[in-house]
Amino acid sequence: QVQLVESGGGLVQAGGSLRLSCVASGRTVSNYAMGWFRQAPGKEREFVAAISWSGGNTAYADSVTGRFTISRDNAKNTLYLRMNSLKPEDTAVYYCASRGAKFSALQRVGHDYDYWGQGTQVTVSS
Numbered sequence: 001q002v003q004l005v006e007s008g009g010g011l012v013q014a015g016g017s018l019r020l021s022c023v024a025s026g027r028t029v030s031n032y033a034m035g036w037f038r039q040a041p042g043k044e045r046e047f048v049a050a051i052s053w054s055g056g057n058t059a060y061a062d063s064v065t066g067r068f069t070i071s072r073d074n075a076k077n078t079l080y081l082r083m084n085s086l087k088p089e090d091t092a093v094y095y096c097a098s099r100g101a102k103f104s105a106l107q108r109v110g111h112d113y114d115y116w117g118q119g120t121q122v123t124v125s126s
Helices: none
Strands: 003-007 010-013 018-025 034-039 046-051 058-060 068-073 078-083 092-098 120-125
Touching: 003 092, 018 034, 018 092, 018 120, 034 068, 034 078, 046 068, 046 078, 058 068, 078 092
Parallel strands: 010 120
Antiparallel strands: 003 018, 018 078, 034 046, 034 092, 046 058, 068 078, 092 120
16 A cells, blocks of 8 residues: 655745655655645645656756755655745645656656645745
8 A cells, every 4th residue: 555644844934945755655766756746725736846766857847946856765765855945835735646657757747646645734934
């Protein structure tokens, strides 16, 4: 059974930083493309970042490029999202997700991911 558990969210002032973690169980993260998505109140879920199964390719939404970094620690079976220069518009629940098939390509669309965590709240105050 696949489980993804996020942590690291919280309240931070604009300009601050946070690092989100997503611990996976039931699968080895180095075999699967994984991503981060977010959903703000009243808005649709949106893509934030993704990393390929090999770790060699990453992708970011335009709104976070240059500020956020997705990475992975294979030994800890954990996905990370480092968020710098946070803005109030980054406020949302952040979800990690994993593609279902091994060695499949990273994707920017949520419905291409089969497993999701419960989410962690990030609130950025102005």
